[in-house]
Each structure stands twice: as C-alpha cells, then as structure tokens.
Amino acid sequence: PAASLGPIPTTAGKQDLIFSILLTSGANTQYRLRSIELSLPLGSMADADAKTTPPFAQRYDGPGASMLSNLRFNVAVEFSAKAMVLRVLPRTTRGWVGVGVCGECSFGLGWVLVNEWPAAVTVGMTVREQWEWAVLEYTVGVELVPGTTTATATAGGGGV
Numbered sequence: 001p002a003a004s005l006g007p008i009p010t011t012a013g014k015q016d017l018i019f020s021i022l023l024t025s026g027a028n029t030q031y032r033l034r035s036i037e038l039s040l041p042l043g044s045m046a047d048a049d050a051k052t053t054p055p056f057a058q059r060y061d062g063p064g065a066s067m068l069s070n071l072r073f074n075v076a077v078e079f080s081a082k083a084m085v086l087r088v089l090p091r092t093t094r095g096w097v098g099v100g101v102c103g104e105c106s107f108g109l110g111w112v113l114v115n116e117w118p119a120a121v122t123v124g125m126t127v128r129e130q131w132e133w134a135v136l137e138y139t140v141g142v143e144l145v146p147g148t149t150t151a152t153a154t155a156g157g158g159g160v
Contacts, residue, residue, distance in 0.1 A: 006143075007120070007143040007144065007145040008114060008142060008143065008144050008145070009114070009144075009145060009146075010114050010115060010116045010117050010144050010145065010146050011114070011116065012116060013113075014062065014111040014112060014113045015111075015112055015114065016108055016109065016110050016111065016112070017108065017109045017112050018068070018106065018107075018108050019038065019086065019106060019107050019108075019109065020104070020106045021036060021088065021104060021105040021106055021107075022103070022104045022106070023099065023102055023103050023104065027099055028099065029098065029099050029100040030098070030099075031098070031099040031131055031132075031133075032096040032097065032098055032099070032131060032132035032133075033090065033096060033097055033098075033099055033102055033129070033130070033131060033132075034089075034090070034095060034096045034130040034131060034132060035087055035088060035089050035090075035128075035129075035130045036087075036088040036105065036127070036128070036129055036130075037085055037086065037087050037088075037126075037127070037128040037130075038085070038086040038088075038125055038126070038127055039080070039083045039084070039085045039086075039125065039126040039127075039128070040056040040057070040083060040084050040086075040123065040125050040142075041053055041054070041055045041056055041082060041083050041123060041124070042055055042056065042057055042058065042059060042060070042079075042082055042083055042084055043055035043058065043082060044058050044115075045058075045115050045116075045117065048121075053122075053123055053124035054115070054117070054121045054122075054123050054144075055082075055115055055123070056084070056114065056115065056123045056125075056142070056144070057084070057112060057113055057114050057115055058113070058115060059113075060077065060079075060084050060109075060112060060113075061111075062109065062110045062111030062112060063110045063111060064077050064109075064110065065077050065086060065107050065108065065109045065110070066107060066108055066110075067105070067106070067107050068106045068107055068108055069104065069106065070102070070103070070104055070105055070106070071091070072090060072091055072092075072097060072101055072102075073088050073089060073090055073091060073097075073102075073105050073107075074088075074089050074091055075087065075088050075089075075107045076089065077109070083126075086107075086109065088105050088107065096132050114144060115144070116146065117144055117146055118146060119146065120143060120144065120145045120146070121143075121144050122141040122142065122143050122144075123141070123142045123143075123144060124139045124140070124141060124142075125139065125140045125141075125142045126138075126139050127139070127140055
C-alpha cells in the first residue's frame with residue numbers, strides 16, 4: 001500500500017471512509033497476491049487504557065464496503081472478537097492474482113461512526129498481506145482528530 005496517511009475526523013455523525021491501496025512503483029509483477037486484510041480495533045472509548053490501542057469505533061453497522069474502480073477484487077467486512085476486518089480478495093478461482101493487475105485496490109466503507117475523541121489519538125491498524133510465497137503483517141498508525149471536516153486515510157508500509 002501507498003505510504004501516505006492523513007487524519008480521520010471524529011464527528012458526531014456517520015461518514016464514508018476511503019481506503020486507498022496503490023501499487024508501489026517498481027514492484028515485482030511476478031508476485032501473486034491472495035488477499036489484503038486491514039484490521040481496526042472496535043470498542044467503547046471507556047475500553048481504552050495505556051496498554052491498548054484506542055478503539056477506532058464502538059461498532060460498525062453500515063451498509064458495507066465496495067471497490068471504487070478495480071472490480072477484479074471484492075472487499076468483505078468481517079468481525080473478530082475486538083476488531084473489524086476489511087478483507088480485499090481477488091475475484092478468481094485460482095485464489096491469487098498477479099500484481100500486474102493490482103495497480104490499485106481502493107475501496108470505500110460507508111456510514112462509519114468513528115469514536116469521538118476529545119483530543120487527537122492514534123489507532124493501530126493491522127495490515128496483513130497474503131502472498132503466494134509469504135505473509136507480511138505490520139501495524140500502521142491512523143490518526144483520529146476532533147472537529148475536522150475533511151480527511152483522507154491510506155494504509156502504508158508493505159509490499160504492494
């Protein structure tokens with residue numbers, strides 16, 4: 001994914017979020033991608049303490065996620081015990097797709113009620129890239145800021 005991050009506003013209303021996943025220039029087009037997972041912590045603001053990452057949202061009950069332009073992929077919203085997992089999967093019977101057709105895998109997630117923090121906080125988003133040859137997992141900090149009206153957030157750091 002691309003390496004730029006911008007703040008996400010914490011407002012009283014629901015908002016649509018865009019996750020921009022772009023192929024890094026110079027990437028090896030021989031690689032075969034199985035999936036990309038973005039995991040955001042869920043929970044109430046009271047659940048946050050110094051030992052854990054602040055929760056991104058209390059819950060998600062919006063209409064789901066949809067690919068913005070590259071229809072060679074689907075995006076599924078799944079839930080674990082304490083996280084929302086956004087899983088980008090190639091539409092193929094092979095179970096993988098060559099990176100050459102993955103110029104971008106951007107998607108939107110509708111009607112997200114982000115926890116309304118009184119001051120800026122950084123939430124840890126776990127990114128998991130599953131390749132035919134390996135699994136890469138890393139954490140990206142997503143900044144939540146109060147009282148703003150526009151923002152972008154982009155995952156960053158891995159091999160795509």
